[in-house]
Amino acid sequence: MLSRISQFGARLLRENRAASYLPNSRSSYYRGQFSQHFAPAKNTLFSTTSNHDEDPQDKDKISVTFVNKDGTEQTISIPVGMSILEAAHENDIELEGACEGSLACSTCHVIVMDVKDYNKLEDPTDEENDMLDLAFGLTETSRLGCQVIAKPELDGMRVALPAATRNFAVDGFVPKPH
Protein backbone atom coordinates (compact mmCIF):
# COMPACT_ATOMS: atom_id res chain seq x y z
CA MET A 1 0.00 0.00 0.00
CA LEU A 2 2.77 2.36 0.98
CA SER A 3 4.71 1.61 -2.18
CA ARG A 4 1.61 2.29 -4.21
CA ILE A 5 1.21 5.68 -2.60
CA SER A 6 4.84 6.54 -3.14
CA GLN A 7 4.55 5.34 -6.74
CA PHE A 8 1.58 7.59 -7.20
CA GLY A 9 3.41 10.42 -5.49
CA ALA A 10 6.42 9.99 -7.67
CA ARG A 11 4.15 10.01 -10.67
CA LEU A 12 2.53 13.23 -9.53
CA LEU A 13 5.93 14.82 -9.10
CA ARG A 14 7.09 13.71 -12.55
CA GLU A 15 3.96 14.94 -14.20
CA ASN A 16 4.06 18.10 -12.16
CA ARG A 17 7.51 18.88 -13.48
CA ALA A 18 6.30 18.01 -16.91
CA ALA A 19 3.23 20.19 -16.48
CA SER A 20 5.37 23.27 -16.61
CA TYR A 21 6.20 22.22 -20.15
CA LEU A 22 2.64 21.90 -21.27
CA PRO A 23 1.64 24.25 -24.01
CA ASN A 24 0.99 27.70 -22.75
CA SER A 25 2.23 31.09 -23.75
CA ARG A 26 5.73 30.65 -22.46
CA SER A 27 6.53 27.06 -23.08
CA SER A 28 5.82 26.86 -26.77
CA TYR A 29 9.34 25.54 -27.28
CA TYR A 30 8.27 22.26 -25.77
CA ARG A 31 5.00 22.12 -27.56
CA GLY A 32 6.24 20.11 -30.47
CA GLN A 33 8.30 17.80 -28.32
CA PHE A 34 5.73 16.89 -25.76
CA SER A 35 2.33 17.63 -27.08
CA GLN A 36 1.90 14.32 -28.81
CA HIS A 37 2.70 12.39 -25.65
CA PHE A 38 1.00 14.30 -22.94
CA ALA A 39 -2.59 13.88 -22.03
CA PRO A 40 -4.60 17.09 -21.69
CA ALA A 41 -4.02 18.75 -18.34
CA LYS A 42 -7.53 18.25 -17.17
CA ASN A 43 -7.02 14.51 -16.94
CA THR A 44 -3.80 14.15 -15.20
CA LEU A 45 -2.19 16.14 -12.62
CA PHE A 46 -3.93 17.19 -9.53
CA SER A 47 -6.59 14.64 -9.04
CA THR A 48 -6.63 13.40 -5.52
CA THR A 49 -7.46 9.87 -4.61
CA SER A 50 -10.81 9.36 -6.16
CA ASN A 51 -13.79 7.14 -5.85
CA HIS A 52 -12.60 4.94 -8.69
CA ASP A 53 -11.92 1.34 -7.83
CA GLU A 54 -8.54 1.42 -9.55
CA ASP A 55 -5.58 3.66 -9.12
CA PRO A 56 -6.39 6.97 -10.79
CA GLN A 57 -3.26 6.73 -12.88
CA ASP A 58 -3.07 8.28 -16.25
CA LYS A 59 -4.35 5.50 -18.47
CA ASP A 60 -2.54 6.98 -21.46
CA LYS A 61 0.96 6.34 -20.14
CA ILE A 62 2.69 3.47 -18.44
CA SER A 63 5.85 3.20 -16.43
CA VAL A 64 8.60 0.90 -17.69
CA THR A 65 11.97 0.27 -16.11
CA PHE A 66 15.03 -0.54 -18.20
CA VAL A 67 17.83 -2.40 -16.48
CA ASN A 68 21.10 -1.59 -18.22
CA LYS A 69 23.96 -3.96 -18.85
CA ASP A 70 25.82 -2.57 -15.87
CA GLY A 71 22.84 -3.09 -13.57
CA THR A 72 21.78 0.56 -13.38
CA GLU A 73 18.10 1.27 -13.91
CA GLN A 74 16.08 3.88 -15.69
CA THR A 75 12.36 4.24 -15.31
CA ILE A 76 10.54 6.07 -18.03
CA SER A 77 7.00 6.94 -18.90
CA ILE A 78 5.72 5.57 -22.18
CA PRO A 79 2.49 6.62 -23.89
CA VAL A 80 0.17 3.76 -24.70
CA GLY A 81 0.68 2.73 -28.32
CA MET A 82 4.38 3.59 -28.50
CA SER A 83 6.97 0.86 -28.87
CA ILE A 84 9.49 0.58 -26.09
CA LEU A 85 12.28 0.96 -28.65
CA GLU A 86 11.01 4.37 -29.66
CA ALA A 87 10.48 5.33 -26.03
CA ALA A 88 14.00 4.19 -25.16
CA HIS A 89 15.49 6.35 -27.90
CA GLU A 90 13.51 9.37 -26.76
CA ASN A 91 14.90 8.90 -23.28
CA ASP A 92 18.49 8.28 -24.34
CA ILE A 93 18.48 4.69 -23.19
CA GLU A 94 21.16 2.72 -25.01
CA LEU A 95 18.96 0.31 -26.87
CA GLU A 96 20.19 -0.23 -30.41
CA GLY A 97 17.78 -0.23 -33.32
CA ALA A 98 19.78 -0.82 -36.44
CA CYS A 99 16.83 -1.39 -38.77
CA GLU A 100 14.67 1.25 -37.06
CA GLY A 101 11.81 -1.12 -36.33
CA SER A 102 11.60 -2.93 -39.68
CA LEU A 103 11.96 -6.44 -38.25
CA ALA A 104 15.22 -6.82 -40.13
CA CYS A 105 17.63 -7.10 -37.20
CA SER A 106 17.76 -8.20 -33.58
CA THR A 107 19.57 -5.28 -32.01
CA CYS A 108 16.59 -4.01 -29.98
CA HIS A 109 16.37 -7.33 -28.17
CA VAL A 110 15.16 -6.94 -24.56
CA ILE A 111 14.54 -9.50 -21.84
CA VAL A 112 11.18 -9.16 -20.10
CA MET A 113 12.09 -9.77 -16.49
CA ASP A 114 8.75 -10.91 -15.13
CA VAL A 115 7.20 -13.85 -16.94
CA LYS A 116 3.74 -12.50 -16.05
CA ASP A 117 4.47 -9.42 -18.13
CA TYR A 118 5.89 -11.58 -20.91
CA ASN A 119 2.66 -13.54 -21.04
CA LYS A 120 0.63 -10.36 -21.39
CA LEU A 121 2.33 -9.63 -24.69
CA GLU A 122 0.92 -10.77 -28.01
CA ASP A 123 2.72 -13.82 -29.34
CA PRO A 124 5.61 -12.94 -31.61
CA THR A 125 4.94 -13.27 -35.34
CA ASP A 126 7.03 -15.56 -37.53
CA GLU A 127 8.94 -12.49 -38.68
CA GLU A 128 9.82 -11.49 -35.12
CA ASN A 129 10.75 -15.06 -34.24
CA ASP A 130 13.04 -15.16 -37.28
CA MET A 131 14.92 -12.18 -35.89
CA LEU A 132 14.85 -13.46 -32.29
CA ASP A 133 16.57 -16.62 -33.57
CA LEU A 134 19.63 -14.48 -34.11
CA ALA A 135 19.49 -12.37 -30.98
CA PHE A 136 22.54 -12.20 -28.75
CA GLY A 137 21.89 -13.73 -25.34
CA LEU A 138 18.40 -14.99 -26.20
CA THR A 139 16.25 -16.13 -23.26
CA GLU A 140 12.80 -17.65 -22.75
CA THR A 141 11.30 -14.20 -22.18
CA SER A 142 13.11 -12.31 -24.89
CA ARG A 143 11.30 -9.98 -27.28
CA LEU A 144 12.24 -7.32 -29.79
CA GLY A 145 11.74 -3.87 -28.29
CA CYS A 146 10.25 -2.53 -31.51
CA GLN A 147 7.43 -5.07 -31.22
CA VAL A 148 6.58 -4.46 -27.57
CA ILE A 149 3.86 -1.84 -27.64
CA ALA A 150 2.91 -0.05 -24.43
CA LYS A 151 -0.52 -0.89 -23.09
CA PRO A 152 -2.04 -0.32 -19.64
CA GLU A 153 -1.57 -3.94 -18.52
CA LEU A 154 2.19 -3.56 -18.89
CA ASP A 155 2.47 -0.75 -16.37
CA GLY A 156 5.45 -1.34 -14.12
CA MET A 157 7.12 -3.78 -16.52
CA ARG A 158 10.85 -4.26 -16.12
CA VAL A 159 13.03 -5.12 -19.10
CA ALA A 160 16.72 -5.90 -19.17
CA LEU A 161 19.20 -5.13 -21.90
CA PRO A 162 21.13 -8.31 -22.67
CA ALA A 163 24.61 -8.23 -21.23
CA ALA A 164 27.58 -9.27 -23.32
CA THR A 165 28.63 -12.68 -22.14
CA ARG A 166 32.19 -13.70 -21.54
CA ASN A 167 32.16 -16.61 -23.91
CA PHE A 168 31.92 -15.05 -27.29
CA ALA A 169 31.11 -17.91 -29.63
CA VAL A 170 33.10 -17.86 -32.85
CA ASP A 171 30.00 -18.07 -34.97
CA GLY A 172 28.38 -15.22 -33.14
CA PHE A 173 25.32 -16.61 -31.48
CA VAL A 174 24.52 -19.68 -29.53
CA PRO A 175 20.88 -19.12 -28.63
CA LYS A 176 19.44 -20.94 -25.65
CA PRO A 177 16.85 -23.64 -26.33
CA HIS A 178 13.47 -22.12 -26.81
Add this chain to the structure above:
Amino acid sequence: MGRERLLHHATRRLLLLLPRSRGFSSSAGAAASSREPLHVCVVGSGPAGFYTADKMLKGHEEAQVDIIDRLPTPFGLVRSGVAPDHPETKIVVNQFSRVAANGRCSFYGNVTVGSDVSVSELQKIYDVVVLAYGAESDRSLGIPGEDLRGIHSAREFVWWYNGHPDMCNLAPDLQSTDSAVVLGQGNVALDVARILLRCTSELAATDIADYAFDALRGNTIRKVYLVGRRGPVQAACTAKELREILGLKNVRVCIKEADLVTSTADEEEIRNSRIQRRVYELLSKAATAHKGNISNDQKELHFVFFRRPIRFLPAEDGSTVDVVQLEKTCLKDGVAGKQVAVGTGEFEDLKCGLVLKSIGYKSLPVEGLPFDNYRGVVPNLKGRVLSSESENGTVESGLYVVGWLKRGPTGIVATNLHCAEETVCILLRFL
Protein backbone atom coordinates in the same frame (compact mmCIF):
# COMPACT_ATOMS: atom_id res chain seq x y z
CA MET B 1 49.30 9.67 -62.41
CA GLY B 2 46.05 10.24 -60.62
CA ARG B 3 46.75 7.49 -58.16
CA GLU B 4 50.01 9.05 -56.99
CA ARG B 5 48.33 12.37 -56.42
CA LEU B 6 45.74 10.57 -54.41
CA LEU B 7 48.43 8.81 -52.43
CA HIS B 8 50.20 12.05 -51.53
CA HIS B 9 46.92 13.66 -50.68
CA ALA B 10 45.89 10.79 -48.47
CA THR B 11 49.21 10.57 -46.70
CA ARG B 12 49.37 14.31 -46.20
CA ARG B 13 45.87 14.39 -44.72
CA LEU B 14 46.76 11.59 -42.35
CA LEU B 15 50.07 13.20 -41.35
CA LEU B 16 48.21 16.36 -40.50
CA LEU B 17 46.61 14.42 -37.72
CA LEU B 18 49.77 14.10 -35.67
CA PRO B 19 48.88 15.01 -32.10
CA ARG B 20 51.28 17.93 -31.86
CA SER B 21 49.71 19.73 -34.79
CA ARG B 22 46.25 19.57 -33.32
CA GLY B 23 45.18 22.22 -30.89
CA PHE B 24 42.85 21.19 -28.19
CA SER B 25 40.89 24.12 -26.92
CA SER B 26 38.78 23.86 -23.85
CA SER B 27 35.81 26.16 -23.74
CA ALA B 28 35.68 28.69 -21.00
CA GLY B 29 33.72 27.48 -18.05
CA ALA B 30 34.03 23.84 -18.95
CA ALA B 31 35.88 21.64 -16.50
CA ALA B 32 39.55 21.66 -17.46
CA SER B 33 40.35 18.41 -19.17
CA SER B 34 43.68 16.92 -18.33
CA ARG B 35 43.18 14.16 -20.87
CA GLU B 36 45.04 14.28 -24.13
CA PRO B 37 43.11 13.65 -27.30
CA LEU B 38 43.14 9.98 -28.21
CA HIS B 39 43.74 9.50 -31.93
CA VAL B 40 42.18 6.33 -33.23
CA CYS B 41 42.32 4.95 -36.73
CA VAL B 42 39.72 2.40 -37.79
CA VAL B 43 40.69 0.55 -40.96
CA GLY B 44 37.52 -0.47 -42.75
CA SER B 45 34.13 1.23 -42.78
CA GLY B 46 31.71 -1.69 -42.67
CA PRO B 47 29.59 -2.55 -39.63
CA ALA B 48 32.61 -3.63 -37.59
CA GLY B 49 34.41 -0.36 -38.28
CA PHE B 50 31.40 1.85 -37.64
CA TYR B 51 30.22 0.10 -34.50
CA THR B 52 33.79 0.37 -33.21
CA ALA B 53 33.88 4.08 -33.98
CA ASP B 54 30.51 4.52 -32.28
CA LYS B 55 31.61 2.73 -29.11
CA MET B 56 34.95 4.60 -29.07
CA LEU B 57 33.29 7.99 -29.33
CA LYS B 58 30.86 7.09 -26.57
CA GLY B 59 33.49 5.43 -24.40
CA HIS B 60 36.20 8.09 -24.46
CA GLU B 61 35.49 11.82 -24.40
CA GLU B 62 38.73 12.78 -26.08
CA ALA B 63 38.66 10.11 -28.77
CA GLN B 64 39.14 11.41 -32.28
CA VAL B 65 38.29 8.64 -34.70
CA ASP B 66 39.35 8.45 -38.33
CA ILE B 67 37.70 5.71 -40.37
CA ILE B 68 39.55 4.81 -43.55
CA ASP B 69 38.50 2.56 -46.42
CA ARG B 70 40.09 1.51 -49.68
CA LEU B 71 36.89 2.34 -51.53
CA PRO B 72 35.70 5.90 -52.04
CA THR B 73 32.36 5.03 -50.43
CA PRO B 74 31.78 3.67 -46.90
CA PHE B 75 29.71 0.91 -45.29
CA GLY B 76 31.45 -2.20 -46.53
CA LEU B 77 29.17 -5.18 -47.03
CA VAL B 78 26.07 -3.23 -46.07
CA ARG B 79 26.56 -1.51 -49.41
CA SER B 80 28.12 -4.31 -51.40
CA GLY B 81 26.93 -7.51 -49.73
CA VAL B 82 23.33 -7.08 -48.64
CA ALA B 83 21.05 -8.19 -51.45
CA PRO B 84 19.23 -5.42 -53.35
CA ASP B 85 15.86 -6.90 -52.45
CA HIS B 86 16.67 -6.58 -48.72
CA PRO B 87 16.59 -2.80 -48.29
CA GLU B 88 15.57 -2.95 -44.59
CA THR B 89 18.90 -4.49 -43.73
CA LYS B 90 20.57 -1.38 -45.13
CA ILE B 91 18.71 1.02 -42.84
CA VAL B 92 21.61 0.75 -40.41
CA VAL B 93 23.57 3.16 -42.64
CA ASN B 94 21.47 5.93 -41.09
CA GLN B 95 23.03 5.16 -37.75
CA PHE B 96 26.49 4.90 -39.30
CA SER B 97 26.00 8.25 -41.03
CA ARG B 98 25.18 9.84 -37.69
CA VAL B 99 28.42 8.42 -36.27
CA ALA B 100 30.39 9.87 -39.17
CA ALA B 101 28.69 13.24 -38.64
CA ASN B 102 30.09 13.42 -35.12
CA GLY B 103 32.61 16.25 -34.84
CA ARG B 104 35.21 13.85 -33.51
CA CYS B 105 34.86 11.43 -36.39
CA SER B 106 36.11 11.59 -39.98
CA PHE B 107 35.92 9.29 -42.96
CA TYR B 108 38.72 8.99 -45.52
CA GLY B 109 37.97 6.96 -48.63
CA ASN B 110 40.41 5.79 -51.29
CA VAL B 111 43.11 4.93 -48.76
CA THR B 112 44.44 1.37 -49.03
CA VAL B 113 46.36 0.00 -46.11
CA GLY B 114 49.25 -2.04 -47.45
CA SER B 115 49.84 0.17 -50.48
CA ASP B 116 48.91 3.80 -49.81
CA VAL B 117 49.93 3.60 -46.21
CA SER B 118 51.41 0.81 -44.13
CA VAL B 119 50.22 -0.52 -40.81
CA SER B 120 53.40 0.68 -39.14
CA GLU B 121 52.93 4.20 -40.55
CA LEU B 122 49.43 4.21 -39.10
CA GLN B 123 50.80 3.09 -35.77
CA LYS B 124 53.19 6.05 -35.80
CA ILE B 125 50.46 8.54 -36.64
CA TYR B 126 47.73 7.24 -34.33
CA ASP B 127 47.60 6.22 -30.69
CA VAL B 128 45.40 3.24 -31.51
CA VAL B 129 44.79 1.37 -34.74
CA VAL B 130 41.80 -0.95 -35.09
CA LEU B 131 41.71 -3.23 -38.12
CA ALA B 132 38.22 -3.87 -39.37
CA TYR B 133 38.79 -4.68 -43.02
CA GLY B 134 36.87 -7.90 -43.10
CA ALA B 135 37.26 -10.74 -45.56
CA GLU B 136 37.60 -9.90 -49.24
CA SER B 137 38.60 -13.28 -50.60
CA ASP B 138 37.12 -16.75 -50.79
CA ARG B 139 37.75 -20.24 -49.57
CA SER B 140 38.52 -22.47 -52.48
CA LEU B 141 37.38 -26.02 -53.07
CA GLY B 142 40.76 -27.16 -54.32
CA ILE B 143 39.26 -29.52 -56.90
CA PRO B 144 40.02 -29.99 -60.60
CA GLY B 145 38.36 -27.63 -63.03
CA GLU B 146 37.81 -24.91 -60.46
CA ASP B 147 39.15 -22.26 -62.80
CA LEU B 148 36.87 -23.09 -65.73
CA ARG B 149 34.82 -20.26 -67.19
CA GLY B 150 31.38 -19.99 -65.68
CA ILE B 151 32.58 -20.73 -62.15
CA HIS B 152 32.57 -17.75 -59.79
CA SER B 153 32.60 -17.26 -56.09
CA ALA B 154 29.30 -16.03 -54.64
CA ARG B 155 31.18 -13.02 -53.29
CA GLU B 156 32.16 -11.99 -56.83
CA PHE B 157 28.61 -12.47 -58.09
CA VAL B 158 27.16 -10.48 -55.17
CA TRP B 159 29.70 -7.68 -55.68
CA TRP B 160 28.77 -7.69 -59.35
CA TYR B 161 25.04 -7.19 -58.88
CA ASN B 162 25.65 -4.68 -56.11
CA GLY B 163 27.90 -2.51 -58.26
CA HIS B 164 31.14 -2.99 -56.36
CA PRO B 165 33.89 -1.28 -58.41
CA ASP B 166 36.09 -4.41 -58.37
CA MET B 167 33.46 -6.56 -60.11
CA CYS B 168 31.70 -4.31 -62.61
CA ASN B 169 33.33 -6.22 -65.43
CA LEU B 170 32.62 -9.73 -64.18
CA ALA B 171 30.10 -10.28 -66.99
CA PRO B 172 28.79 -13.66 -65.85
CA ASP B 173 27.19 -15.52 -68.73
CA LEU B 174 23.54 -15.96 -67.81
CA GLN B 175 22.32 -16.77 -71.28
CA SER B 176 24.04 -19.93 -72.39
CA THR B 177 22.59 -22.36 -69.88
CA ASP B 178 19.35 -23.22 -68.13
CA SER B 179 20.97 -24.63 -64.99
CA ALA B 180 22.99 -23.01 -62.25
CA VAL B 181 24.58 -24.81 -59.33
CA VAL B 182 25.19 -22.99 -56.06
CA LEU B 183 27.59 -24.80 -53.75
CA GLY B 184 26.68 -24.08 -50.15
CA GLN B 185 23.38 -23.53 -48.34
CA GLY B 186 24.04 -20.48 -46.20
CA ASN B 187 22.29 -17.14 -46.50
CA VAL B 188 24.68 -15.92 -49.19
CA ALA B 189 23.91 -19.04 -51.25
CA LEU B 190 20.22 -18.31 -50.85
CA ASP B 191 20.78 -14.68 -51.86
CA VAL B 192 22.42 -15.55 -55.16
CA ALA B 193 19.86 -18.27 -55.92
CA ARG B 194 17.05 -15.87 -55.20
CA ILE B 195 18.44 -13.11 -57.38
CA LEU B 196 18.74 -15.61 -60.24
CA LEU B 197 15.17 -16.84 -59.76
CA ARG B 198 13.30 -13.66 -58.91
CA CYS B 199 11.08 -12.08 -61.54
CA THR B 200 13.03 -9.16 -62.89
CA SER B 201 9.95 -6.96 -62.50
CA GLU B 202 10.48 -7.35 -58.77
CA LEU B 203 14.12 -6.37 -59.10
CA ALA B 204 13.33 -3.25 -61.11
CA ALA B 205 12.48 -1.20 -58.02
CA THR B 206 15.62 -2.18 -56.11
CA ASP B 207 19.04 -0.58 -56.14
CA ILE B 208 20.56 -3.46 -58.09
CA ALA B 209 23.29 -2.35 -60.53
CA ASP B 210 21.85 -1.42 -63.93
CA TYR B 211 24.12 -3.72 -65.90
CA ALA B 212 23.19 -6.63 -63.62
CA PHE B 213 19.50 -5.90 -64.03
CA ASP B 214 19.92 -5.92 -67.81
CA ALA B 215 21.84 -9.19 -67.70
CA LEU B 216 19.25 -10.80 -65.44
CA ARG B 217 16.41 -9.70 -67.71
CA GLY B 218 17.89 -11.83 -70.47
CA ASN B 219 18.74 -14.66 -68.06
CA THR B 220 17.89 -18.15 -69.39
CA ILE B 221 18.46 -19.98 -66.13
CA ARG B 222 15.42 -22.05 -65.20
CA LYS B 223 16.85 -24.43 -62.61
CA VAL B 224 18.95 -23.56 -59.60
CA TYR B 225 20.50 -26.25 -57.42
CA LEU B 226 21.55 -25.44 -53.86
CA VAL B 227 24.07 -28.16 -52.98
CA GLY B 228 25.15 -28.98 -49.43
CA ARG B 229 27.56 -31.62 -48.13
CA ARG B 230 25.38 -32.43 -45.16
CA GLY B 231 21.66 -32.63 -44.47
CA PRO B 232 18.76 -30.25 -43.89
CA VAL B 233 19.43 -30.23 -40.15
CA GLN B 234 22.88 -28.76 -40.80
CA ALA B 235 21.83 -26.22 -43.42
CA ALA B 236 23.51 -22.94 -42.59
CA CYS B 237 20.77 -20.61 -43.76
CA THR B 238 18.31 -18.97 -41.38
CA ALA B 239 14.53 -18.94 -41.23
CA LYS B 240 13.79 -15.51 -42.67
CA GLU B 241 15.82 -16.07 -45.83
CA LEU B 242 14.55 -19.61 -46.23
CA ARG B 243 10.95 -18.57 -45.82
CA GLU B 244 11.46 -15.92 -48.45
CA ILE B 245 13.00 -18.17 -51.08
CA LEU B 246 10.45 -20.91 -50.50
CA GLY B 247 7.72 -18.39 -51.20
CA LEU B 248 9.12 -17.00 -54.47
CA LYS B 249 6.57 -16.46 -57.19
CA ASN B 250 6.54 -19.03 -59.98
CA VAL B 251 9.23 -21.19 -58.47
CA ARG B 252 8.70 -24.87 -57.74
CA VAL B 253 10.74 -26.08 -54.78
CA CYS B 254 12.13 -29.63 -54.99
CA ILE B 255 13.29 -31.37 -51.83
CA LYS B 256 13.63 -35.14 -51.57
CA GLU B 257 11.71 -36.57 -48.64
CA ALA B 258 14.40 -39.18 -48.16
CA ASP B 259 16.82 -36.38 -47.31
CA LEU B 260 14.61 -35.30 -44.42
CA VAL B 261 15.11 -38.47 -42.40
CA THR B 262 16.87 -37.58 -39.16
CA SER B 263 19.34 -39.52 -37.04
CA THR B 264 19.62 -39.42 -33.25
CA ALA B 265 22.41 -36.91 -33.50
CA ASP B 266 20.26 -34.81 -35.84
CA GLU B 267 17.40 -34.89 -33.34
CA GLU B 268 19.71 -33.66 -30.64
CA GLU B 269 20.96 -30.83 -32.84
CA ILE B 270 17.36 -29.81 -33.51
CA ARG B 271 16.58 -29.88 -29.78
CA ASN B 272 19.62 -27.77 -28.95
CA SER B 273 19.19 -25.10 -31.55
CA ARG B 274 16.13 -23.00 -32.15
CA ILE B 275 17.53 -21.86 -35.48
CA GLN B 276 18.12 -25.39 -36.77
CA ARG B 277 14.71 -26.54 -35.60
CA ARG B 278 12.88 -23.76 -37.46
CA VAL B 279 14.97 -24.23 -40.61
CA TYR B 280 14.32 -27.97 -40.60
CA GLU B 281 10.58 -27.42 -40.13
CA LEU B 282 10.47 -25.01 -43.05
CA LEU B 283 12.29 -27.48 -45.30
CA SER B 284 10.02 -30.35 -44.23
CA LYS B 285 6.90 -28.35 -44.96
CA ALA B 286 8.27 -27.31 -48.33
CA ALA B 287 9.04 -30.89 -49.31
CA THR B 288 5.41 -31.94 -48.98
CA ALA B 289 3.75 -28.72 -50.12
CA HIS B 290 5.16 -28.69 -53.59
CA LYS B 291 4.59 -32.29 -54.47
CA GLY B 292 2.65 -32.79 -57.66
CA ASN B 293 2.55 -29.11 -58.60
CA ILE B 294 4.24 -29.25 -61.92
CA SER B 295 3.80 -26.41 -64.33
CA ASN B 296 5.99 -25.91 -67.36
CA ASP B 297 6.55 -22.22 -67.06
CA GLN B 298 7.74 -22.45 -63.51
CA LYS B 299 11.36 -22.18 -62.58
CA GLU B 300 12.81 -24.79 -60.24
CA LEU B 301 14.75 -24.55 -57.01
CA HIS B 302 16.35 -27.82 -55.94
CA PHE B 303 17.75 -28.37 -52.46
CA VAL B 304 20.39 -31.05 -52.94
CA PHE B 305 21.65 -32.57 -49.70
CA PHE B 306 24.44 -35.02 -48.92
CA ARG B 307 26.49 -34.22 -52.01
CA ARG B 308 29.99 -32.81 -52.26
CA PRO B 309 31.69 -31.60 -55.46
CA ILE B 310 34.60 -33.68 -56.71
CA ARG B 311 35.49 -32.04 -60.02
CA PHE B 312 34.21 -29.76 -62.73
CA LEU B 313 34.13 -31.00 -66.32
CA PRO B 314 34.31 -28.69 -69.30
CA ALA B 315 32.05 -28.43 -72.30
CA GLU B 316 33.27 -29.17 -75.84
CA ASP B 317 35.08 -25.84 -75.97
CA GLY B 318 37.35 -27.15 -73.24
CA SER B 319 37.17 -23.99 -71.18
CA THR B 320 33.62 -23.50 -69.94
CA VAL B 321 32.10 -25.58 -67.19
CA ASP B 322 29.47 -28.08 -68.27
CA VAL B 323 29.14 -30.63 -65.46
CA VAL B 324 29.72 -30.77 -61.73
CA GLN B 325 30.63 -34.25 -60.58
CA LEU B 326 29.19 -34.89 -57.12
CA GLU B 327 29.89 -37.61 -54.60
CA LYS B 328 27.15 -38.82 -52.31
CA THR B 329 27.98 -38.32 -48.65
CA CYS B 330 26.74 -39.56 -45.34
CA LEU B 331 27.23 -38.22 -41.86
CA LYS B 332 29.76 -40.06 -39.78
CA ASP B 333 28.37 -41.33 -36.50
CA GLY B 334 29.25 -38.32 -34.55
CA VAL B 335 28.56 -35.98 -31.77
CA ALA B 336 25.61 -33.68 -32.28
CA GLY B 337 26.94 -30.41 -33.61
CA LYS B 338 30.07 -32.00 -35.00
CA GLN B 339 28.75 -34.39 -37.62
CA VAL B 340 31.12 -34.61 -40.57
CA ALA B 341 30.21 -35.59 -44.12
CA VAL B 342 32.23 -38.44 -45.63
CA GLY B 343 32.18 -39.70 -49.21
CA THR B 344 30.44 -42.97 -50.02
CA GLY B 345 32.08 -43.68 -53.35
CA GLU B 346 28.86 -43.15 -55.30
CA PHE B 347 29.01 -40.41 -57.90
CA GLU B 348 26.60 -38.52 -60.04
CA ASP B 349 26.86 -35.74 -62.60
CA LEU B 350 24.92 -32.50 -62.54
CA LYS B 351 24.78 -30.61 -65.79
CA CYS B 352 25.11 -26.83 -65.47
CA GLY B 353 26.64 -23.81 -67.16
CA LEU B 354 27.02 -21.56 -64.15
CA VAL B 355 28.53 -22.45 -60.78
CA LEU B 356 28.56 -20.13 -57.79
CA LYS B 357 30.71 -21.22 -54.89
CA SER B 358 29.29 -20.04 -51.59
CA ILE B 359 31.48 -21.93 -49.17
CA GLY B 360 32.82 -19.07 -47.11
CA TYR B 361 34.78 -15.85 -47.30
CA LYS B 362 38.41 -15.51 -46.33
CA SER B 363 40.43 -12.57 -45.07
CA LEU B 364 43.49 -11.33 -46.89
CA PRO B 365 46.82 -10.85 -45.14
CA VAL B 366 48.43 -7.42 -45.23
CA GLU B 367 52.16 -6.83 -45.21
CA GLY B 368 53.46 -6.10 -41.76
CA LEU B 369 50.56 -7.80 -40.04
CA PRO B 370 50.65 -11.21 -38.38
CA PHE B 371 48.19 -13.61 -39.99
CA ASP B 372 46.81 -17.04 -39.12
CA ASN B 373 46.59 -18.74 -42.51
CA TYR B 374 44.68 -21.71 -41.20
CA ARG B 375 41.84 -19.80 -39.62
CA GLY B 376 42.13 -16.87 -42.00
CA VAL B 377 42.18 -14.25 -39.24
CA VAL B 378 44.67 -11.95 -37.57
CA PRO B 379 45.77 -13.75 -34.42
CA ASN B 380 44.27 -12.01 -31.44
CA LEU B 381 43.07 -12.29 -27.90
CA LYS B 382 39.62 -10.72 -27.58
CA GLY B 383 40.70 -8.20 -30.19
CA ARG B 384 44.25 -7.46 -29.06
CA VAL B 385 46.51 -8.38 -31.95
CA LEU B 386 49.07 -11.06 -31.17
CA SER B 387 52.39 -11.37 -32.95
CA SER B 388 51.55 -14.95 -33.92
CA GLU B 389 48.94 -17.62 -33.40
CA SER B 390 51.35 -19.83 -31.51
CA GLU B 391 51.61 -19.99 -27.76
CA ASN B 392 54.61 -17.68 -27.90
CA GLY B 393 52.61 -14.89 -29.47
CA THR B 394 52.96 -11.58 -27.68
CA VAL B 395 50.50 -8.71 -27.64
CA GLU B 396 51.14 -5.93 -30.15
CA SER B 397 50.58 -2.71 -28.32
CA GLY B 398 48.05 -0.29 -29.74
CA LEU B 399 46.88 -2.66 -32.46
CA TYR B 400 43.43 -4.24 -32.41
CA VAL B 401 41.09 -6.18 -34.64
CA VAL B 402 37.32 -6.31 -34.84
CA GLY B 403 34.72 -8.01 -37.01
CA TRP B 404 35.40 -10.80 -39.49
CA LEU B 405 39.13 -10.19 -39.36
CA LYS B 406 38.95 -11.03 -35.64
CA ARG B 407 36.34 -13.79 -35.52
CA GLY B 408 36.28 -15.31 -38.98
CA PRO B 409 33.70 -14.56 -41.67
CA THR B 410 30.43 -15.54 -40.01
CA GLY B 411 27.58 -13.76 -38.34
CA ILE B 412 25.23 -10.94 -39.32
CA VAL B 413 25.48 -7.16 -39.15
CA ALA B 414 24.45 -7.19 -35.49
CA THR B 415 27.16 -9.68 -34.54
CA ASN B 416 29.64 -6.86 -35.03
CA LEU B 417 27.86 -4.77 -32.42
CA HIS B 418 28.91 -7.11 -29.64
CA CYS B 419 32.27 -7.77 -31.23
CA ALA B 420 32.99 -4.05 -31.29
CA GLU B 421 31.85 -3.67 -27.68
CA GLU B 422 34.33 -6.34 -26.64
CA THR B 423 37.24 -4.86 -28.59
CA VAL B 424 36.57 -1.29 -27.41
CA CYS B 425 36.15 -2.43 -23.82
CA ILE B 426 39.50 -4.22 -23.96
CA LEU B 427 41.10 -1.29 -25.75
CA LEU B 428 40.00 1.23 -23.13
CA ARG B 429 41.25 -1.02 -20.38
CA PHE B 430 44.73 -1.21 -21.86
CA LEU B 431 45.17 2.43 -22.81
